[in-house]
Amino acid sequence: MTLTDPFALSIVAITALAFLGLPIGLSMICGSVLYLWMAGLDMGTAAEQFLNGMYSNYIILAVPLFIFAAEIMNSGSMTERLLRFCNVLVGHFRGGLAQINVVQSLIFAGMSGSAIADAAGSGRMMQAMMTADNRYPPSYAAALTAVTSVVGPILPPSIPMVIYALVSDASIGYLFLGGVLPGLLMVATQMIQVAWDARRHRFPVEERVPMRDIPRITWRAFPTLLMPAILLGCIYSGVTTPTEAAALAAAYAVLVSVVIYRSLSWAEGYAALLTSARTSISIGMMIGGALVFNYVVTIENIPETLRTSLTGMDFSPLGFLLMVNIILLVLGCVLEGTAILLIIVPVFIPTAQALGIDLVHFGVVVVLNIMLGLVTPPYGLLLFIMTAISGAPLRDIVRDCLPFLAWMVICLALITLFPGIVLWLPRLAGYGG
């Protein structure tokens, strides 16, 4: 492959344009058009791939709907009531508020599929609560909010898993189930780390909620707590497809916020719609660009070439997984997660299949890597968001993230080595892989 090769040139063009600051989706369309032109192919193919790809991949519709659901939950008082309920559960432990942060992320993860939505919504409230009266250092609160948000897309539902399902054709339902145990494992390690930090730094304890208030607080949070159950129930009883479940999640969030909690005004509802639309457009352009570019990658036969050369190199499945982990972790430090999922991951999938790696297992490993990338400097979206919310220096937030990051790497190593952690639950539900 030389530099005058159309494919090499299109890769160079995409990389250069993207790093010069052109939006990722547009960079991919530009590079692909360049390829089509140089290779003497019909340049209308770019439009064809974009449009037909969007038209035939019905499952992507889950993405805007999950975004909308999370936006509604953050606008209404669902998040706030959830926090009060978590206070009843773990507030009286040492480092109570920090534990609340972990537990609320766990419950929120069961309703929302986006780590960013978690951090920007409930994370903002947690940050304010934890730093009021100097109870916790702002950088610790920000770091904790960032790392607990990471669990969001590992536990079902999950937007990154929908995108992985799009590029791999793995079942969304089983992918979601596969994330349950790894997600709980991560939450457990976070609680251990918080308990340890709390004793070391003498973090404050929250006042114990009087017994007589507990039923009322639980009752007030009950419709919110019911949501993960309804959502998963609908998907796994086969009542709805995961895409329809996304619409149901949004409908339920609207119902609870408007009818039961009476906390969503027209203006807030419109703002939630518009914000979700903006995010959907941003992600839709990336998906569209990737559809066009993946066509180029496919006619150049790149995934197959990689498969032949890697299987020829006598890679063991474990060696391959470790290599993918390292590549994705390094890329996660500098690139954005959805882009990695859409551009880099498809290239590995045929090799994974050829080596007999289960695609649900592979998907959960990949998504965990992408999530780690959200909190690894220099490019970590959650770090940027928490810097913006907390005002604490990025350097301090990164420092306070490090112990949690170490735990996450341990979890990643465990689920890479023991596919059973991922696959046990899907198999219990009838998964044949």
Place this chain on the structure above:
Amino acid sequence: MTLQRILGWLGRRAENLVAFMLLAMFLVFLLQIVSRYLLNLPIGWTQEASVLLWIWLVLFGAAFVTRDREEMRFDLIYGSAPPRARRIMALITAVALIALFALSLPATWDYVTFMKVERTAYLHIRFNWTYAIYVVFVVAMILRQLWIGIRALRGEGPKAYDPTEASSGV
């Protein structure tokens, strides 16, 4: 100032429209769930309508609603570059995009108009109409980058991506 006011007004109407498209998508989904599972009357057109709304939402939105700060990019370099370097970078990408999009415009037009031979399965809409938004998108992108390029020449590059404005959904 009047031109700016007209553009501002149009911008808000475009925002209304994308918010409405998302709402419509959501309602169409609910209708589908209700008719299939509660009334036991599966209807085919809902799936088609929601996909078409999604395509229009993305392309129309990218053309008329998205702001610089909301577009996902690798801004590791751009975000930390000094203003002068940003202007040069913006100029290069603007020229590249205008050239490539303009180059592909005739073929894109041919593809979209050619699609008039097919109609969608349930709603029987000709595909050239549903896909026309891609041509609008290409033209709007060329104009937008032209404007970004002129602005970069004259004074400033586009603003860096701000993850608190809009996310990529991860």
